[in-house]
Amino acid sequence: MIRLTYRYILLFLIYLLPTFCFGQVVYDGQVINSVTDIAIQGVTVTLLKEKTGTQTNENGYFSLESERPAKNDTLQFTCVGYKPFKLPISAYLPHVLIALQASNTQLNEVVINNKKVKTIKLGRFSYYDIHSTARHQVVLIKQRTPLAKLFTAPKANAILIDIAIGRMDLPTSPSFAIRNKFTTFLIHVMAEDPATGGPGKILFTKNASLTDNSTWIDFDVSKDYIVIPTANFFLAVEWMINPYNEIIGVSNSPKLDWITRRGYQMLKDASEYRVYYQPFLVGYGNEDTLKPGVLYNKVGNSWQYTQQYEPLDLALSATIHY
């Protein structure tokens, strides 16, 4: 009993260790427009006291390494056309989302639009949808077989101009130690199979390659001129099973048996490693708009309707012109 108590005290002290560590710290996150939800590139992110800074990339993602983290330092976000924003690092959370407000001095946008063409975002989700809060249910979708989601356009022959995908940032659970930002995967645009109603002919394939920890990724496909002949169509994510996409998880295996000279031995709490393949997608739903997505799983060579993630939807959207 005493040994057990000591073990718990030791574990407790181990848990406290990071609190006393003031080594290198990395601040990262994404910056978006508070109204349009569009990622803002070129935002200057500065640690005011340490006087180090970086800029957001095309996904609005930044990663800023602090060599001497000070408790009362502040992260400042500045960008032409937007109000500056300051975030004390005491309020920083890993993979923070910053929504910048456009400033009054911003030039009025000039929109040239062909009124005959309408734009609609199907399967729309927001940055907030893909991050877990009290009102949001978020699950990690880690598959090894392709997963397709059904979209319904107002009419046939729409043109696909953009695909957005929500990605789970790691570590999301204790069993994943590493944040593997690098991944490659395929996104297929597929017509509806008239016989099965499931995914049919592949119309277009996008080779996706991610190199940062953005949780929202936009793929501009407007230049690929993808015409979808049917109103119903699918976007399918295909995982690539290769070493590049590997990420190792651990679980606690109940026991491991062993026979030695002394006889039978049993190792309790052996580790069990399991390799998963990136990207980890997001299943989301909130209390107000809980609407499951229509999803198909590829089993062997055929697509099968799945209710595996219900009542959640897959964070995957398609923007079309029609």
Place this chain on the structure above:
Amino acid sequence: MKKLITLIACFGTLFANAQQKMNVFYVVDSLSGKPIPSTTVTIVRAKLSITTEKDGIFKIPGDLSAMRDTVILNTQTYIPFKIPLDMLSDMDTIRLTRYGTEIKNEKIKYKDDTLLNDYKKRDVVHYAGVNTETANFEYLQLAQQYYTNRPGIFLKEITLNRLAFGPDDSDHTWTGLVFLDRTKFRIRIYDIDPVTHGPGRDLCTRIIEEKKSMGSQVSVNLKKYNIIIPNTSFFVAVEWLRDFYNAGYSTAYDSKQKKMVRQPNYHPAIGISATTGERLNIWALNFKHEWKPYGYFMPFGTDLAMSAVIKY
């Protein structure tokens, strides 16, 4: 009643057949007769490998005389022992002979430190040492090749990154599963082989064994071993001790069986450097005891996350 006895006798025969013979072997030093701990015993074709415990004992079940395979016993400072499996059926003790000469280098004063193959801990995301869907990890050692400007340098320290889920300095990846991270392993230092250009002879005949229970970074101070590198290239290898202490599982999807398959796995898993070099510098010792370039993570994984401090 007679029928019942016959039935029981039949079952008895079945049970007798099911019970396999267990062959027990003792690995001992040929001179002292003392058991040799941590000897790697590999059955080549079956792709099985274990490491003996402190008692130097290993067991092979079944009728050895009918088995067509080869056993290799290997441990540092001893001459490797290779024998057909069926020839073991008449033996219970295997005597290994030590290498004759111990390497003793003269102490020389060096001035300048240089760090080779530096890596950023935070960027290490890939690890070797775990079975995956694409390949089983069937290796006894992994070695990193280093290059120096001139021969005669002094190897001072190495630092490597291994897979750990417990706390680490300035890291927030601590979990309640910290006790799963424990491992012990050996470090081997090799000269370059003039023929294969892979790892050759041992440059340190003393055993360098490391134990680590938490954290991903392992630094090994090699000063006391007085290791002098005779050529302009050398290797530092991690040798797995495939014993009870390091044992765990790894589970991967088997496309032939079309299901997840759980197999024994031994700690540690070694990090792959995120920096891609111009050439592949990782070598692996397979179950046949052959050093081969380790290209599993190619084209991006050319180096292990293992740095070395040398002195000129």
